Amino acid sequence: MLLQPNLTPIAVAAALFFVTQTTYAQASKQTTTEPEVQTLGVITVNASADASAEGLSKPFAGGQVARGGRVGVFGTQDVMDTPFSSTSYTNILIQDQQAKSVADVLLNDSSVRQARGFGNFQEVYIVRGFPVFSDDVAYNGLYGMLPRQYIAAEFVERVEVFRGANTFLNGAAPGGSGLGGAINLLPKRAPNEALTRAGLSLQTGGQASVSTDIARRFGPNQDTGVRLNAVRRNGGTGIGQEKVDLTALGIGLDWRSRDVRLSADIGYQDYKLTQGRPSVTPSSLFAIPVAPDARGNFAQPWTYSKERDTFATFRGEVDLTPSLTAWTAGGIRYSNEDNILSNPTLINSAGDTSSIRFSNTREDKVTTAEAGLRGKFNTGAVGHTVVASINSFSNDRRNAYAISAASFASNIYKPSASAFPAENGPGFFVGNSLSSPGLTDKIKTSSIALADTLAFAQDSVLLTLGARNQTIQQDSFAYNTSAQIANYNQSRTSPVAGLVVKPSSHISLYANYIEGLVQGGTAPVTFAGQPVTNGGQSQAPFNAKQKEIGAKYDGGTFGASVALFTTAKPLAYVQNQVYGTYGEQRNQGLELSVYGEAARGLRLLGGLTLIKAKQTRTQDGQNDGKDAIGVPRQQLNIGAEWDVASVRGLSLNARVINTSKQYANASNTQQLDSWTRLDAGARYLMEAGNGNVLTWRARIDNLLNKSYWASTGGAGSNYLVLGAPRTLVVSASVDF
Template sequence: MPFSAPLRPLSLALLLALPTLAAQAQTTTATAEAGTLNTVTVEASADASAEGLAKPFAGGQVARGGRVGILGTQDVMETPFSSTSYTNELIQDQQARSVADVLLNDPSVRQARGFGNFQELYVVRGFPVYSDDVAYNGLYGMLPRQYIASEFFERVEVFRGANSFLNGAAPFGSGIGGAINLLPKRAPNEPLTRIGAGIQSGGQAYVNADLARRFGPDQSTGIRINAVRRDGGTGVGDEAQALSALGVGFDWRSRSVRLSADMGYQDYELREGRPSVTPSATLPIPRAPGSRTHYAQPWTYSQETDKFATVRGEVDITDNIMAWAAGGIRRSTEDNVLSNPTLNNAFGGTSNTRFSNTREDKVSTGEIGVRARFATGPVSHSMVASAATFSNDRDNAYAISAGSVRNNIYQPYDSFYPVANGAFVGNQLSDPRLTDRIKTSSVAIADTLGFFDERLLVTLGARRQTIDQKNYAYNTGALNSSYDKSRTTPVAGVVFRATPQLSVYASYIEALVKGNVAPTTANNLPVTNGGEIFAPYRSRQKEVGLKWDGGSFGASAAFFTTAQPQFYVLNQTYGENGEQRNRGLELSVYGEPLKGLRLLGGLTLLDAQQRRTQGGLTDGRDVIGVPSQQLNIGADWDVPGVRGLALNARLLHTAKQYANAANTLEVPAWTRFDLGARYLMDIGNGRVLTLRARIDNLFDKNYWASVGGTQGSNYLMMGSPRTFSLSGSVDF
């Protein structure tokens, strides 16, 4: 794909917008200088809320709070849950390119992939969160499915734990271990014109632009435009990426009304992506190949194009009553040719088929709500009620090859492009048809009661959720199976401010997950109940914790227990085959304990066990792909005596993981080091140049980074090789 072609519409939009933005900014400045109007200070607000974004914590890497579902933006010390909001300052300083790059900082999160594809998948507290279920400004299903460029978001908010009351049931079937919400960018109070460029290992290069202005005599209207183009290799053999993305955000506010809107476009292609590897059931886990070894076939690729738009508004009915509404749509297309190898001997030999598929998604969602604050005697109340709806129609088609694709993970070679097997073709690749339809709707109500001058906060609430699923047969379009029922998920939480610096909390909350759909094939053979929809299921979570705010340094500890049913194929039949029970302890630190030294990280200890397995054969064994320890620790240091220079380092450690239910296949633990530096300089005329350099996987560690991700699966994903990144940006 030529570099210049996808860039032309992005460049044109920027060139057309820049003169207008600059002229408006000059007019606004001149008016203000004339003294004819008093400028209203506008807080950057990603969700059209009166509160705006939560303030950064000391050090600027995380925020003091974030969105807690329908409860709105809250200070982290006042919520009975565990969460972290990573700021745009951290995203820029680490040259993060996607959500996965940002979440490398979180000790409760590890990255994996979807089953047999290149979809980003995040494992939170040992449970998967699909990229489909990442929320955008509080709305599910709005973002690209496989890869989300960092240019689209201001912050990454990680909520740890079950959350169906707060956010509604995740529509694509994950979210038991947590939720991820991305906040879009808004125009700051000061004009912003930032142009950047960078390169990384493998020959990949990028250019981007970030432009923002506020308009009007009171600066009430804002616009922000972000555009990026990336293209080139990744450092893994012949693997290459191409990305074009454009995001536009608007906001407007008066004294009692706040509005915001976002539009986005992303075209992403991964060429010859290094696939996951399924181990042999009878052989030990093989040593990881060299970090740059490329065992993908030259004819494999994955491409996705997405267009989305959202809108959100708030109105103050009275000083104590506020109503809101939000909605969005997304249209996306995917085209993939994949071949994920399975090991068949001790020397790295593999075999597999070619799997091709096309997909189209039509997503729409909406939400309305009202929030009121009042008091009954000495007790304060913050009540909220909301209603939400979601709809997704998925058109799909697939074809599986007749011949086997041979390869070797240590000495790779190209294999022929096999033709499709007529017995394993679903619909037409050129014309995918409706195969799945899901609609959800819910109503929720909650009250947070404050006692003793709000030193004691008690939250009680419930959400009534309806899930309507339909699955249609490939080729015929006949209705395979359906489900349409409702469940109620409650929440109860208490926070006690023992001192101004220390909070103690406890909570009970549930997750509601849509019923799994049995796959049509497994192990290249038909599944006996393919297409069957299973009933939604609930997961119950209990949690207690401590939070400490030392002003410049913060820390938290949380102990939790969560369980969910296990679904996977057994004897070519898909069904519920046991339960996964995760218990864990999370320890986190963040802030700036010493002037010029910023720390961020923590330790997660997990005990993930199988229970109620068939015949009790693997009861008490570890769950596939869930390590017992995850450690992340990062430091960012301003070098004394050299103004504008800062160095940063990060250590990631993941304990061993098991790749089968019997725990006889063990994937070794791994440790990785990352280093970075940045330098800011004034280059005159009000322009600031920022240079950043980074080395990820400093010692070029060869390792299997994760096992599985999709429940019951044990595929292995290689860690990235040592990667050098260099970027520069100029603020005008």
């Protein structure tokens, strides 16, 4: 293997530093030529997913990442001009790596680890040691518009990862996550040239996929664009008996005049996972068992997870004056979920488990809207970019469940099937009706934000100051009776301060203070058999406070960045029979990243993240100084792609992912072993006649078929997620 599991942080940091310094000398001798923008009459056509005048940020050298991305209310900005850490992964990368979901794309990011929701198959992304639920992934800057459990990559032009707290920039995430980062997906738009692409892929397990991507521009100045993406995927995954059935359709529209830009998206996704391999809950009485065969499946044959989503979004900008722009955006999503799940709990070190049946149905109706103004002016030698915005979000959730009291036995090494527990059998707990789920939650958020970015010394020094006042409301209703059982309505102001200093055109130094905001908890009625004085009362929203300094390098063909950060998150628990925010978790870390062309025909992408996630104040001090659950101290992702000079059209690639050990409980008596995974692939372009291009791609993930526990489910959780087995994917696409 290229890297061993005991890889030391110092060795990796030294290697990355050497690559960066070597590339600096190489890049300083090269120059880049920006792609020419096509001009049609008096209108510049530059298709933009976010309906901005600037359009999409241009790709960086190598095409795998972009030069910038969306920075919340500030809109699209060059990465060198922002006092934050972010990366925008392009559709070129998504295609070349044959990514099927957002999680596949984020395998390139060392600050991110993939996990799973509690008891289901919802994708969870751990950014800087804190979770970002798939509920809280934004679509073109709007929360809540995407499918909750799985997001097909075919919808996506770019995957933007923002690292760090971000409540001022994006508003508080309605799902209650995002303290360590944010993920925004940009939809596809029609390019200047007509596009007709058809694709076919096959993978281990017999899964077949067929897709199409069609785009056209219309009008005298090609000011109207339409893009259609469709995919049908069905078959196995490489995990025994696990099957996927996916149908997804997306339509992207855009129109622009000299002063007005509009875009809209309509999406539909129908996704079913049959006999999906579940998470495993360990017992606190013994060590974490050895991971079973990565190809094995201990799911019950009657389990499944289904989700159907329909969503639509709109975004528009109008230039009121040459220096003042107004924007508005909105969206709506309808979602239906139906699940029959059975997640095993380990009962001994031999891998024996006990499970029950859990069924649930859920319906969501989500609406969101925002509006804002962005203007520029000068006061003497100081430039100002002022932004003001308001937004609102609403989610009505309807839920129902059925739980079997009787358990059944199996084993993660030698799984056995059990009979399906019928709902009319004894010992069932039921909440609402599975066929018609009842209203359980009404969630509303609203906020207003104001900021000013001051530019000094010919834009070589940028100072950003701002604040957002956020209100979070939630009404909860009892199962079966629909009686209101809780009401939450709290507000808090979240500030931001950022500084960028550019001593040269190649170097950008930055610092920031920014906060994350999530809903406070509700005090339990009793604790340890005693009544809680403030039982049932809702706590105020709490802030995660972040401080960060960093540096960015842009050598034209090669880029790199380094960041040092610390984020403090409050912890709530009962003390002296009163529930409150008494504790703290503090995540401190170092991030290194590299991207671009290290040499002609050689592209690098990846980085190293070192994190110390400590429980600094815990109940009665019992876990003070111990590591937080599910946060590895070292995360390495490094990939390379090189063009084979002797074979025209052939490119080879490889990627190494290394994750150090992580603890599965707060007392740090249980741990998951470190793991290293190797992926490899190839791409070959050839002519298909009539000037058409046929692209062949092949990829093997987990090349050595390593069996390992990939994560503990999510930061703060302790359920085990087994890594995927060796998976071969072969695809062909042709552009007509």
